[in-house]
Amino acid sequence: MIGIRFDEFSAGVVALSLNAAAFVAEVVRGGVGSIERGQAEAAKAIGMRHRQVLVYILLPQAYRQMVPPLTNELISLVKNSSLLSVISVYELTRAGQAIISVHFVPFEIYTLLALYYYVLIKALSWLSVQLERRLPTW
């Protein structure tokens, strides 16, 4: 319709990215907004500009609070990737559907798929916990 042709992989990545970007934007906005106003006011009082306040004062304090919701977003991104099976991206769910269409054993394959997703998400959760532990506390 707009004259740009994507293959299914690129189209899926673009769609998921745009979807995730809205959530990430809210996380960033909320994280920066959660820092008490006095911090920004004090920085402005010593002559910092708006961008300097953001970069040197607000973001270093906010990023620790942003990590848990961002890792949640990453986990939901992995789960949402199953939607790309609809546009025939050969990801995990599509691979399972292909096996089911050959062997007609949906119970076994979907159980196996659930296990695969569980392991993937458990690993990501573990990584996020490790990352949160390593972040400095103020």
Place this chain on the structure above:
Amino acid sequence: MTIDWGIILESIPLLAEGVIVTLQVSALSAVLGLALGVALGLGAVLSVGPLPPMSISFVAHRFSSKSFWFSLPCL
């Protein structure tokens, strides 16, 4: 009901190919989504240039569209 263990064992490597694609898609989307999301989020916070109204309208549209809320049960 009998479980066909042979097919399960046979499917493990085939599904592993799908896992790789899933991880590729997720990683690429995470990088692009993070870059765009941080730009949009900071754009909403900074009150400079055309970015704030653009980012606010993008995020607000994303959360208020009916198709989004109707698609939630499918997720």
